Amino acid sequence: MPFGQMPVLELKCGLQIPQSMAIARYLANKFGYAGKTPEEAALADALIDQFKDFYVEIKPYYYGKLGAIQNDTEAEKTKTLVPARDKFLGIIGKFLKQSSSGFLLSGGLTYADLMIVDNMRTLIGWWPEYLNGFPEIKAWYDKVDSIPEIQKHLASHPDVGF
Structure with missing residues (x-):
């Protein structure tokens, strides 16, 4: 290693x-999921970096749900997750509005779509209403999640809860 x-x-x-x-x-x-051009690759990387920043913001909620720390996860949801979610999904929404593909970038599906949707799946598992009030994000989430290869993978791998 x-x-x-x-x-x-x-x-x-x-x-x-x-x-x-x-x-x-x-x-x-x-x-072929980095972006169709060097510029799209840079934007995909930037989206992932922003996503990592989002996870830093929600660490108290996330670690509480995993049992790594003891806290009131319902209080942390209100205090940390909701404001961080609103900020992050606002950014995602802007990219979706600018894109002509239905994915985050106009060139099509990137690893940013895949990683963000995969991690959202965990948050939605903990809080099913996570995407309420964000219909354009929900449509994008469903589009990525309905890709046949994604469905095949999910069907063959049990949910481990995170």
């Missing part, structure tokens, strides 16, 4: 790629 911790993606050639975001960007580039 290059950094002494997981995750690590080991390639057939023996190269080990550490860190989740480095792995995600590598796979996005390899399989």
Whole structure:
């Protein structure tokens, strides 16, 4: 393990790629989900960076739901999750309005769509009303979630609760 911790993606050639975001960007580039142009790739990366900032903001709620810390998750939902959600989904909504593809970027599906929807699935599992009041975000979420390969993957992998 290059950094002494997981995750690590080991390639057939023996190269080990550490860190989740480095792995995600590598796979996005390899399989065509980084963005159609260098500019779209930069925007996909920026969306992921903003998404990571969102998760920093909701850490008290998220860690409480995972049981990693003891707190009142309902209070944290009101205090941290709702304002962070409103801010983040506002940003996502702007990208969707500017896009001609129905995905976050006009060039089509990117790893930003996939990662954000996948993580939203956890939040929706904890709070089914998470997307209430955001119909354009819900439509995008459903569009990504209904991709046949996504459905096949979800059907073959049990929900682990996070």
